[in-house]
Amino acid sequence: MTSPILITGAGQRIGLALAKHFIAAGQTIIVTYRTRHKAIDELAQQGAICIAADFSDDNAIVEFIAVLKSHTSSLKAIIHNASSWDCEANNPDSAALFDNMMRIHAKTPYLINLASSELLQRYYEQHAAPADIIHLTDYVVDTGSPKHLAYAASKAALDNLTKSFAAKYAPQIKVNAIAPSLIIFNEDDDDAYRAKTLKKSLMGIEPGCREIINSVDLLLNSHYITGRSLPVDGGRHLK
């Protein structure tokens, strides 16, 4: 089996689009899912290894790592996509929100990256090319967010882990982040929110998953970029 790419949270939206992209390119993939969306059944039918994993407690993260290692002895890349865009307004228990945000966005990638170094290094040994870790962060890493404080802080932690792991794992493994602003709306986003959000960037569009797919491919095809964050934000920083 060729070295697979691991995508976390691939049951919907960006993670699912990445999974379909790699399958179409003939790349073997391993995906995690929390909810067994119909799309997961379809990925499995197309040959993806689909692992149920709810990273809402430490034991589940450790258990996932053991299951991952039972499926493969090498990894071409890990894409940390799984995420919860939760906010203080919906969570009266601020302590629990903070812990949940840090666990899914920072602790889960941290523990998986530490446990997967040998799997990634084996890819390097077999292909004389670096393996990859890609963190999906967020534009708000640099600005903070008054409505998603814990979310933004946890994504900032993931951004910092990008730098630490890049220094720790080079040259066998490259570690980078992709920091998107609006990529795709959620179904329940109303017209007023959509109009307000579109105005936040210079480009003023909802770009869709293709922008993340292109960014992931750029990083995977480089043998030199590491420790960096790729902003995919429509020029929002200049508005």
Ligand SMILES: NC(=O)C1=CN([C@@H]2O[C@H](COP(=O)(O)OP(=O)(O)OC[C@H]3O[C@@H](n4cnc5c(N)ncnc54)[C@H](OP(=O)(O)O)[C@@H]3O)[C@@H](O)[C@H]2O)C=CC1
């Ligand atoms: N969409 C956008 O415009 C933007 C996205 N991003 C980032 O890009 C990435 C993909 O975004 P998007 O596709 O919208 O993500 P989603 O909000 O659709 O979430 C992706 C997946 O993460 C899974 N997930 C959530 N919590 C957990 C958990 N505790 N354990 C395991 N899996 C979990 C969800 O599972 P389930 O299906 O069960 O809910 C979901 O399938 C994320 O990291 C996001 O922060 C950043 C900026 C903008």
Ligand SMILES: Nc1nc2c(c(=O)[nH]1)N=C([C@H](O)[C@@H](O)CO)CN2
């Ligand atoms: N896990 C998620 N993270 C984020 C989402 C999302 O839907 N799921 N959406 C956004 C917004 O699009 C924001 O970038 C613009 O309002 C941010 N993070």
